[in-house]
Amino acid sequence: MATHRFRPTRYFNAIGVAEPCLRVADGDTLITDTIDASGLDAREVAVASRPNPMTGPFFIEGAEPGDTLAVRIDRLTPSRATGWTYSPLALTVLDPAAILNRPPQQRVVWDIDREAGTVRLQEKVKGLEDFAPPLQPMIGCFGVAPAGGQALSTATSAQNGGNMDYRLFAPGTTAWFPVAVPGALFYLGDGHASQGDGEIVGTGIETSFEMQVTFRVLKRTITWPRGETAEDIFTVGNARPLDQALQHATTEMSRWLGEDYGLDARAASHLMGQVVRYDVGNVFNPAFTVACRIARRWLPKR
Structure with missing residues (x-):
């Protein structure tokens, strides 16, 4: 290696x-x-x-x-030491009536403070003077x-x-x-x-x-992206509309529970129905992203 x-x-x-x-x-x-x-x-x-x-x-x-x-x-x-974003909120996340009141698009610069582990707007924005989310x-x-x-x-x-x-x-x-x-x-x-x-x-x-x-x-086959952290496993569906992305992610998780954890479709449904968490990835671009996530503490021992 x-x-x-x-x-x-x-x-x-x-x-x-x-x-x-x-x-x-x-x-x-x-x-x-x-x-x-x-x-x-x-x-x-x-x-x-x-x-x-x-x-x-x-x-x-x-x-x-x-x-x-x-x-x-x-x-x-x-x-x-800097990055950038846009405002305002995207069309895809607003009620249609609210779109008429959107301000013009604006690009802003953020300072990246690696020592402090924070990011902060360079421009002074009313109400956000102390806003410093984590890096x-x-x-x-x-x-x-x-x-x-x-x-x-x-x-x-x-x-x-x-x-x-x-x-x-x-x-x-x-x-x-x-x-x-x-x-x-x-x-x-x-x-x-x-x-x-x-x-x-x-x-x-x-x-x-x-x-x-x-x-x-x-040397194994999967259909959609998957991921592992120390705390969770998750599967990812990418599609539009959003419910189709969720369907891909859910189906892939059911497969994974069968392949690696020995759960048939009924057992997987019992587990998923109570402990699944859905996370939203991208809802801006042509395909939306939904992750189906399960904490490792709920998984059967392999």
Whole structure:
């Protein structure tokens, strides 16, 4: 097992089949840089300057279609002291009548204080003079090349992952992705210094990052992304409307409980019906994201 330090010279705004930038082995660790859209210039972008530029793709030796790529998020370190967001609230989260009263879109800058572990608006906003939420780095967009030769925009998400904007994709989490092409072709980017559920202003606090992840190839098949933390397991559905995303996530969790925990459909329903928690990931972009989460303390012993 080796550790690779990779500095990208080009970025992608779609996740699909492309020439790998680096080949790594099962069990290897990768340290690389990601950049937010404000840091792009014309020489750096492979396709065009749009949101969510991705670093990659990384070819994982031994990953074959039908396998699962497990990606442990080891560390997410902001590489500059500022980030940015937009206001106001997105059209997708407001009553139609309220849309008429939305103020004009405005971009604002946040200071990232790594020592204090907080983020703070640079601009003085009435009522928010003491507002300093915690610095909570997460990955907004990452995943593997989809099946069928597709190249999916980094503005959306699907079975391969993508722009899910789920807050639990943070240090200490292991994300699972279904492998559809040889080598998986893994991309990552869209680092957020902080973000509430749903990405309801259209961004998290967007900034550039140094990210460290570790890869494992699992010889098993999954249908939708999954994840593990020390406290929980979760499954992710990406679709629109929101109820379809919830259906994908719920079905994938029922499968997981059967495969790994020996619960048939009836037993899984008893457990899920009482202890499932649903989290909202992205409700701004073309596909919405819902996570179906269960605390480990409720799971049968394996």
